[in-house]
Amino acid sequence: MFDLDKQPPDSRHNALHVVFQGGKLISDMRSRQPCVLTDADLTANGWQIRREQFIGHWQNQPCFALEIDDLQEVDPLRHQVGTLYELLGRVDDALFALAGRALQLLEWERDHQYCGRCGNPTEILPAERAMRCQRCEMSVYPRISPCIIVLVTRGEYLLLARHTRFRRPMYSTLAGFIEAGESAEQCLRREVREEVGIDVDDIRYFDSQSWPFPSQLMLGYFADYRSGDICCDPREIAEADWYHYSDLPPVPPETSIAGQLIRYHVTRVSTR
Structure with missing residues (x-):
């Protein structure tokens, strides 16, 4: 299609x-x-x-x-x-x-109308998806920012958080950008520890989703709680808690990978 x-x-x-x-x-x-x-x-x-x-x-x-x-x-x-x-x-x-x-x-x-290296105008290359500087010939391709997004679980309980930027009551999974020199799994452990203060293990890949806000590639994972108490980073997380799968707060729609992670886990534990 x-x-x-x-x-x-x-x-x-x-x-x-x-x-x-x-x-x-x-x-x-x-x-x-x-x-x-x-x-x-x-x-x-x-x-x-x-x-x-x-x-x-x-x-x-x-x-x-x-x-x-x-x-x-x-x-x-x-x-x-x-x-x-x-x-x-x-x-x-x-x-x-x-x-x-x-x-x-x-x-x-x-x-990218102008070169980030020398400041001269760029032009679109007809043979590939790139813009090239007319002077220094540096090529710039569409930028994709890889991110992890993870649903942390503890048996029948899901760790859900409300981000400080959410404009309405909405509880979602944790997410963060992968930094230079970092693997997706290293990023996942770091982001969870930084945002809510806990450690996780048994990381499992789920799926990916292009997320154009603005140009992200979301890599979805599940992870199991290992240790620690929830302690939110107030700059990122307004509140976070464990929620039983049968009594969830408002969560993202299934059109987002966050919603897909949540619904997949709920279906799995509710049909055991």
């Missing part, structure tokens, strides 16, 4: 588009695929394109990420302008991945 391709097709016949304005996604909420717009939509609205990236093929049709000028008018009776977060749970995983890839590529191009 969603094929990642680096090279745009020779023909743009029947091309599809994921359109952003000021970092916000433009969606047609009357459509079954709200974030995918057609050539006819672009023509009807007369939007001026500021930036464009080929994404790949969606349902065998070429698809492009577009950024339109901030001053372009968007009809509120037909289109909704919002964040990718608002798309979560409203479309399937493949369509969300398409929109996430579109945003990441547009932001990558925007953020």
Whole structure:
């Protein structure tokens, strides 16, 4: 359904588009695929394109990420302008991945218009997904930041935490960025110890998820509690506690890997 391709097709016949304005996604909420717009939509609205990236093929049709000028008018009776977060749970995983890839590529191009080494302008290389400095020839590729996300369990109990940045009551798993020279498993142990003060063992890989907020690759794990008492880092964690699988607080939806970790474990222990 969603094929990642680096090279745009020779023909743009029947091309599809994921359109952003000021970092916000433009969606047609009357459509079954709200974030995918057609050539006819672009023509009807007369939007001026500021930036464009080929994404790949969606349902065998070429698809492009577009950024339109901030001053372009968007009809509120037909289109909704919002964040990718608002798309979560409203479309399937493949369509969300398409929109996430579109945003990441547009932001990558925007953020690397000039060389970080010598300051000169860069240009997009037609043969690969890269931007190269016209002077020193340094190439810059789309950045992906690897992160771990882990559900720590203690028998029938799950360790869930409310992050200080959560805007509403939501309890989730622990997560953190992998640092230079660190393995995913080393990062997991460090992050758990830093955020809630406990030690874990029996680390098991679960799955991964591209998370475009902004450009993360989430590596999901389970881990068993080994020792220590919960002691939250107040800069990161507002509160954390052990919750029985049958009495959980509000948790992330299953569209996120955090929600998948939680639901997988609940199903496993409840059917023993």
